Amino acid sequence: MRTIDVSIITDNIKEMCIEANHFLSSDMKAALDCACIQEEAPLGKQILGQLQENLEIAGADMIPICQDTGMAVIFMEIGQDVHFTGGSLEEAIHEGVRRGYVDGYLRKSVVKDPIFRENTKDNTPAIIYYEMVPGETVKITVAPKGFGSENMSRVFMLKPADGIEGVKNAILTAVKDAGPNACPPMVVGVGIGGTFEKCALMAKKALTRPVNQHSEIPYVKELEEEMLTRINSLGIGPGGLGGSTTAFAVNINTYPTHIAGLPVAINICCHVNRHAVREI
């Protein structure tokens, strides 16, 4: 058994909130560089160039890539042989977010109540998901999620008879409706199967998979490739102002489901698809 003081979790999450909001992962940067070369539309090409420049400025001057520094979504994969000491793990995670957003000059975008809407002023609480895994390490993923694209996300409770064509239509419908609102080029996270909430969570987690890495399931990989091609044929383009780069990737996760159902969730992320990952 391994003992970890929760203050270590706080310190790491603080740093990861700041890191994720100023630096994109190398796969996202590579996807943007590649799109800059391939984009057909002159205005689209110009916008992609601005996004490259934006990333450079963000890192060099420590200005968040986007002013919407998101609601902090945190995935904790905890080895079952880990024992946490020094206080509440949950509170330690919130404290890491609090320090990251306050000390890191990040925007505080969270309100206390969905109806009364008073800002909590420190971007807490975070949205936290725990998963128990074998071993004695802790893998933390911090994925700040902006709401321009979150608002365009969808869940469809399809019928089994709708089949794979129904799934394809659901994905295309969500992307078309999102259009310019979701700050394309997007990353499209998809969950297929499970239950209502399981498919939404799979879609969210799919966004944290590198954009150059396909599903290991052959038919899912094919579906990812086909949907990316079709999405990039819609014409939406960078900024929604026309072009051939509407999405960088379609990442799909699947799970067994009920005999009566075919849930599909599409979680759309803008081109600022942020996630910092650390293993402790």
Next chain:
Amino acid sequence: MDKYINVPLSDEDAAQLRAGDYVYLTGVIYTARDAAHKRMAETLEAGEALPLSLKQNVIYYMGPSPAREGRPIGSAGPTTSSRMDKYAPDLLDLGLKGMIGKGKRSPQVKDAVMRNGAVYFAAVGGAGALLSKSILSSEVIAYDDLGTEAIRRLEVKDFPVIVVMDSFGNNLYETAIKEYAKED
């Protein structure tokens, strides 16, 4: 076509802008997003005066991240405009000349833009660090308690935007997508 335009926006400048124009704005604009719009609507409903004159002015749908020491502002890109659709027609009828945001607008906003000879601009979403470089100063002029959602007066120099909806009813989102679509 690239154009350099001063803000506040004159009727003549607004009238010559066309969907698809790439425009650099220099002068003064104001920020307001969800909460500030709600409060402005309540103020108007109560028959009271707004904290700023809308005449010829341009509102930027934006809530910045905090500024580091010695800088005018933090990251400062546009938010999704459609959330302000409920409020925009009334503000346009009161003299608002331009809006900067991102994303689609309602038919009611389109009508109000045409009726008032106004313009809807898009700034590049998710380019907040880059856009902050065109902002020279930022001052909260109203609703300070709203934090990032307060109304700010921004001095801008060559702030880059694209005309999406012009006063003739053209909409770049619709025409540009059609131009590049290979699948419906």
